[in-house]
Amino acid sequence: MIAGSVAFLIFALSLGLVFSEKINRFIAAAAGAGAMLVAGRVFGFYSEAQAVAAIDIQTIGLLLGMMILVALLEPTGFFQYIAVLAGRFSKGRPVRLLILFGAITTLVSMFLDNVTTVVLIAPVTILICEILGISPAPFLLSEALLSNIGGAGTLVGDPPNVLIASASGFSFNDFLTHSLPIILVVWFTTLGLLRYLFRAELKILPNNIEAVLSLNPAEALDDKVTARRVLTVLGGAVLLFFLQKPLSISPSFIATLAAAATLTWVRPDVHKTFQKIEWSVLGFFVALFVLVGGIEAAGVLEALAHWVAQLGNSNPLLLGVGMLWLVAGLSAIVDNIPITIAIIPVIQELGAAGLNVHPLWWALAFGAGLGGNGTIIGSTANVIVTSFSERTQTPITAALWNKRGLPVMLVSLLVVTILYLIAYPFYIG
Amino acid sequence: MKIKECMKRNVYSIGPGNSIREAAQVFAEKHIGSLPVIDFQGKLVGMLELREMIELVLPGFLNLIDDIDFVHSFGAIEKRLPSPEMLSRPVSSIMRPATSVDAESGLLRAASLLHKLQLHDLPVVDENNVLVGIASRVDIGTAIVAEWNTPQGGEA
Numbered sequence: 001m002i003a004g005s006v007a008f009l010i011f012a013l014s015l016g017l018v019f020s021e022k023i024n025r026f027i028a029a030a031a032g033a034g035a036m037l038v039a040g041r042v043f044g045f046y047s048e049a050q051a052v053a054a055i056d057i058q059t060i061g062l063l064l065g066m067m068i069l070v071a072l073l074e075p076t077g078f079f080q081y082i083a084v085l086a087g088r089f090s091k092g093r094p095v096r097l098l099i100l101f102g103a104i105t106t107l108v109s110m111f112l113d114n115v116t117t118v119v120l121i122a123p124v125t126i127l128i129c130e131i132l133g134i135s136p137a138p139f140l141l142s143e144a145l146l147s148n149i150g151g152a153g154t155l156v157g158d159p160p161n162v163l164i165a166s167a168s169g170f171s172f173n174d175f176l177t178h179s180l181p182i183i184l185v186v187w188f189t190t191l192g193l194l195r196y197l198f199r200a201e202l203k204i205l206p207n208n209i210e211a212v213l214s215l216n217p218a219e220a221l222d223d224k225v226t227a228r229r230v231l232t233v234l235g236g237a238v239l240l241f242f243l244q245k246p247l248s249i250s251p252s253f254i255a256t257l258a259a260a261a262t263l264t265w266v267r268p269d270v271h272k273t274f275q276k277i278e279w280s281v282l283g284f285f286v287a288l289f290v291l292v293g294g295i296e297a298a299g300v301l302e303a304l305a306h307w308v309a310q311l312g313n314s315n316p317l318l319l320g321v322g323m324l325w326l327v328a329g330l331s332a333i334v335d336n337i338p339i340t341i342a343i344i345p346v347i348q349e350l351g352a353a354g355l356n357v358h359p360l361w362w363a364l365a366f367g368a369g370l371g372g373n374g375t376i377i378g379s380t381a382n383v384i385v386t387s388f389s390e391r392t393q394t395p396i397t398a399a400l401w402n403k404r405g406l407p408v409m410l411v412s413l414l415v416v417t418i419l420y421l422i423a424y425p426f427y428i429g
Numbered sequence: 430m431k432i433k434e435c436m437k438r439n440v441y442s443i444g445p446g447n448s449i450r451e452a453a454q455v456f457a458e459k460h461i462g463s464l465p466v467i468d469f470q471g472k473l474v475g476m477l478e479l480r481e482m483i484e485l486v487l488p489g490f491l492n493l494i495d496d497i498d499f500v501h502s503f504g505a506i507e508k509r510l511p512s513p514e515m516l517s518r519p520v521s522s523i524m525r526p527a528t529s530v531d532a533e534s535g536l537l538r539a540a541s542l543l544h545k546l547q548l549h550d551l552p553v554v555d556e557n558n559v560l561v562g563i564a565s566r567v568d569i570g571t572a573i574v575a576e577w578n579t580p581q582g583g584e585a
Contacts, residue, residue: 077496084499123493130488133505211504219499391489393512 003045007298010035011291015342019334026280029287029338036294046297054293055286058166058252059159063282065255066156069234070116071276072262076227079108080220083124088217092132092209094202095195098142101125102191105143106150110157111238114147114381121147122388128215132206135394138198140385141401145373145408147381149190152369153183155251156241159285160340160368165251167344168361172241172251178362178427182419186370186412193411197404226266233262288341296345305349312355317424320359321417327367328413332374340368359420359427366416374409376401432539433532435572436553436562442467445474445521449485449511452477452520462565463550466524471559473552475524485511485523529554532561540569 014032018025033051040046073079086104090097101121109117122140129136151158155165155175164170170178195202221227237258241251263270295301312319323343330339343364351357372379376386376398382405389396420427442465443452452464456479466475486509491497529552530539539551543566551569553562 080494080499123490127488127490127494127497127500130490130506131500131502131504133508136489206505208504211502214501216499216501220496222496388489388493391492393489 003039003043003298004295004300004303006039006043007036007045007295008300010039011295011300011342014291015338018338024280025335026284026287029284029291033287033290033294036291040294040297045299046294050297051290051293054296055289056163056166058250059162060282060285061250061252062156062162062166062255063159063285064277065252065257065259066112067277067282068259068273069230069237069255069262070112071273072266072268073227073230073234074116074120074276075223076230077220077222078227078231079120080124081217081227083121083128084215084217084220087124087128087212088215090212092206092212094134094204094206097128098139098194098198098202099191101139102142102146102194106146106153106187109147109150110154111234112156114151114158114379115384117147117150118143118381118384122385126388126392128212130392131211131215132208134204134206135201136392137389137394137396137400138194138201138404140389141396141404142194142198144379144381144385145190145194145405146187148369148372148379149183149187149412152366153180156255158369159337161365162251163337163340163344164361164365167348168358170361171244173245178423179365182366182416182423185419186415189415190408190412193408194404197407226268229265230262233258233265236261285337285341288338292341292345301345302349305346305353308346309350309353309355312350316356316359317421320363320420320424320427323360323363324367324417324420325413327364328371328374328409331368331371332378332409336368336372336379340364356428358429359424362427363420366413366420370409370412370416373412374406376405378405378409430536430572430576431532432530432534432536432551432553432564432569433562435536435568436532436564437568438562440465440552440560440563442560443477443520444468445519445524447520448517449482449520449523450516453482453516456482463548463563464520465527465552465560465563466520467560473527473529473554473558473560475521476527476548476550476552477520477524478549481523481525485515527552529558531555536569536573539564540566540573543569 010032014028017023017028036046037048037051082104086100087097090100105117105121108121121143125139125143126136129139152161155161155172161175165175237254240249240254244251244254327339327343347357347360347364350360372382376382376396386396441455441459441461443455445466445468455464463476463478465473466477468474488503488506528542528546528548530542532553532555543551550563550565552560553564555561
């Protein structure tokens, strides 16, 4: 009992510190992990071996592998090339630009991290909008929303999905059959909604179209050879993702293999490549795993799961929908990664108690993936496009996000809820 | 050689409370690269370079994209003007703290300051921080290289 209270206190305090954003989230989580290890030793509920076992090496491996691939692809100018191509193809028409940039953002974020995606696409968006003489704000805001939506569609698109796949055993193809169809519907709904919400801004016909047509995509691509090599390996990796089940290999296996293959083929300055890896994100994951492992070992999550199981047994549908909206609401206010890491063991306990938890995994994935769209601080992608927009003459404000982003989040959750209820029998299987 | 021997003594300047619009007019009419900002006693309180003025209209993507060679036309940005609100702000809102030297400063010391701080002009002040002159990169640089061809300097 004391062990449980101490573990819960440490967990709550460090998560509070993470969410307060007073100090760096990795430092807050690392301090908590340290405290948890000491408490575990003193009260005898959490051993060092248990802490090491709590670190999900599958998740870390997949994230690291993908980060290495991005670190090699980004300096080649490939994304700039694609964005410039889209800009020319739009012929400077705002609605076309929104659809093209939206589609690219979603497609890229299905395979790469959402944050990476907007960091790559937003600068070129600002460039094209400024040349056209229109405000980049609607486009940047849409890109953040659509990257979060795209990320929810695949196993590798977003860290919560990586975590869920590793904990549930869902394969890459499981996400394509269970998540992607719903995400596609959400995508079209969102694009239509954005078209409506920004109808005034999108009506303006820019008169500097020749300037956009004078952009030269070939010049934007700085290193053709490296780009081709990384993309070839990335294509091979996607192929392996499809064959994950028959070959019985993990996503982490594929990503680290792809990273090793690309490093061998490109042979970059490894020091420079490693500078682009987000070590603080990886460290944050490790610290959170150790923290959550502690409250799990102390028996806190078991008690929570027992309580949830009673509700779940009486009304599993309500539990699924409740999970979806609860996780989405939390993700709109705070980081969805710690939320996902904390909820995963609860779902696992529910599974151990005999509940069919498959629908709950999907509810967690949709909630964590789409909830972040609700507020200006809901996801890192939102924060990034906002800070980029501050360099332009029309910065994105919290008020603008509440008027444009929040409706998108609510409507997309509503769409997901309806589809989730319809597909529920499918999710049970 | 001292900086007082190569500086210009007739200096255009502006007050910290003057507007950016007024500063723009002085820059354009006098065809100069920087304007010392002085208070009513003639004391130097800041420097305004063309760089700070131009930054008001530079495109936002400049710091986000490393290589902008592929942008052959700047389109709407070429015609961009600062907002009327921006133009009516005081000079003090965009000026930078002044780096100055006294009239007895050596030339190479002055050149080093310009080089280190990436400045184009160096204001010269007296012991009361009152502006007495200004020396540009060209004034200082040409005074330095002029000595290389005199009999005392170098091998010549």
